[in-house]
Amino acid sequence: MCQLLGMNCNVPTDICFSFEGFSARGGKTDDHSDGWGIAFFEGKGCRLFIDPKPSISSPIAEVVRCYPIHSNHVIAHIRKATQGEIALENCHPFRRELWGKYWVFAHNGDLPDFHPQCMGFYHAVGKTDSERAFCLILETLRQRFPEGQPNVKELYLTLREITDLISIYGTFNYLLSEGEHFFAHCSTKLSYIVRQAPFAAAHLIDQDVTVDFQELTTPSDRVAVISTTPLTDNEVWTQIQPGELLVFQDGLPLKFT
Amino acid sequence: MCQLLGMNCNVPTDICFSFEGFSARGGKTDDHSDGWGIAFFEGKGCRLFIDPKPSISSPIAEVVRCYPIHSNHVIAHIRKATQGEIALENCHPFRRELWGKYWVFAHNGDLPDFHPQCMGFYHAVGKTDSERAFCLILETLRQRFPEGQPNVKELYLTLREITDLISIYGTFNYLLSEGEHFFAHCSTKLSYIVRQAPFAAAHLIDQDVTVDFQELTTPSDRVAVISTTPLTDNEVWTQIQPGELLVFQDGLPLKFT
Numbered sequence: 001m002c003q004l005l006g007m008n009c010n011v012p013t014d015i016c017f018s019f020e021g022f023s024a025r026g027g028k029t030d031d032h033s034d035g036w037g038i039a040f041f042e043g044k045g046c047r048l049f050i051d052p053k054p055s056i057s058s059p060i061a062e063v064v065r066c067y068p069i070h071s072n073h074v075i076a077h078i079r080k081a082t083q084g085e086i087a088l089e090n091c092h093p094f095r096r097e098l099w100g101k102y103w104v105f106a107h108n109g110d111l112p113d114f115h116p117q118c119m120g121f122y123h124a125v126g127k128t129d130s131e132r133a134f135c136l137i138l139e140t141l142r143q144r145f146p147e148g149q150p151n152v153k154e155l156y157l158t159l160r161e162i163t164d165l166i167s168i169y170g171t172f173n174y175l176l177s178e179g180e181h182f183f184a185h186c187s188t189k190l191s192y193i194v195r196q197a198p199f200a201a202a203h204l205i206d207q208d209v210t211v212d213f214q215e216l217t218t219p220s221d222r223v224a225v226i227s228t229t230p231l232t233d234n235e236v237w238t239q240i241q242p243g244e245l246l247v248f249q250d251g252l253p254l255k256f257t
Numbered sequence: 258m259c260q261l262l263g264m265n266c267n268v269p270t271d272i273c274f275s276f277e278g279f280s281a282r283g284g285k286t287d288d289h290s291d292g293w294g295i296a297f298f299e300g301k302g303c304r305l306f307i308d309p310k311p312s313i314s315s316p317i318a319e320v321v322r323c324y325p326i327h328s329n330h331v332i333a334h335i336r337k338a339t340q341g342e343i344a345l346e347n348c349h350p351f352r353r354e355l356w357g358k359y360w361v362f363a364h365n366g367d368l369p370d371f372h373p374q375c376m377g378f379y380h381a382v383g384k385t386d387s388e389r390a391f392c393l394i395l396e397t398l399r400q401r402f403p404e405g406q407p408n409v410k411e412l413y414l415t416l417r418e419i420t421d422l423i424s425i426y427g428t429f430n431y432l433l434s435e436g437e438h439f440f441a442h443c444s445t446k447l448s449y450i451v452r453q454a455p456f457a458a459a460h461l462i463d464q465d466v467t468v469d470f471q472e473l474t475t476p477s478d479r480v481a482v483i484s485t486t487p488l489t490d491n492e493v494w495t496q497i498q499p500g501e502l503l504v505f506q507d508g509l510p511l512k513f514t
Binding site for chain 1: 299300301302303304305306307308309316317320323324344345346347348352353354356357358359378379380381382383
């Protein structure tokens, strides 16, 4: 299995603190050491760092830990290989273009025997079930909305439908974003926290590091952090329910029915 | 305008030496300081680093200068904006997927009034003529070869055709690779050098740095470096002729007719 980390905020924020704790799980406090990756949206642009080395010893992860990149939507992943060897092409997140936007996807889980057919446009480059699932999601969205991106409710309901279909094959926790909306699906395990005023200090579980967010924020800031398991030990994280698909906007979770 | 740097080799090689000189042109020895980017193929996988900061002061460029990533195909770019503001989404190289492979593209030149229509699949995310040209190349290849990638000669001849069409609009020096072949088109300015045994020392133009390749290579290694203008002052670089499209394989240029 793997672990997921996501961030969605109403102002561009750096993820250094959360990534410090998360990346320790890639070989130090946990054994997710078969590669890692992180994607940052900055406007329409998207940076993607991936490395098949463990996040704890990767020089590129060191830059991400130390160099504050400000973003409204971040998706990160540390890998423990189930399908697909340890190789660059199998590192999450994956990125493709749809409707003139980059889409980014990372998956935690395992989808045995998932080999979708009839892919017209998107083809997996690597050998993971995860990339195949991502390709099917985009393929379905493209076919369903050939004229372009629908409103968020339609998008949500269509994702809900595809997600239910793919979930039949196995465990399918995922994070997905196109730089405007941030989708988080819990199949078995995914938690989140919303940090907003009044801000307080937070202490990591995986490293002995504390940050006082009051010193770094303005009263209108709001940040949601989503993670496979909580990253801090002095805050209350909310478990997303199995089967639940949330859309985060401006640091708040929404759910359409 | 911008500048291009490419590398194609028969064994995975790092580009630290060439990138050291090239990245100095992004704000130190030249004024291409509106962003930069570099893509490395490692097998089917592809890493892409982009940054709208000047390459001379970007912390991510510093990692690329110091951390040897070994690759058979590298494409790098430093930007001096002509079309499209200074923004992450306008940084080269651009990357898309076609036939289950990543394709990477960087452009030096200017294509005024180039706004292709009828793009069925690929849409530009940013605002550059370069990304539109890349999308048109991939769109044409996809339509021409719906069953999958043709042999290298057919691929070359089709690229030749698309390149001639796009070149009508202006200056179109480019580097393109899918991790197996490496295409270099000269519209106005592009040079290359092939380094092979007996290896010698090379001295950069843009930094006072010398590397003795004899100490770092084996007799069977062969590396082609392609650049807008030569990077070293003690080696003989070959100018690619305007209008010429070369395919590099295992560090050697080929040309089909």
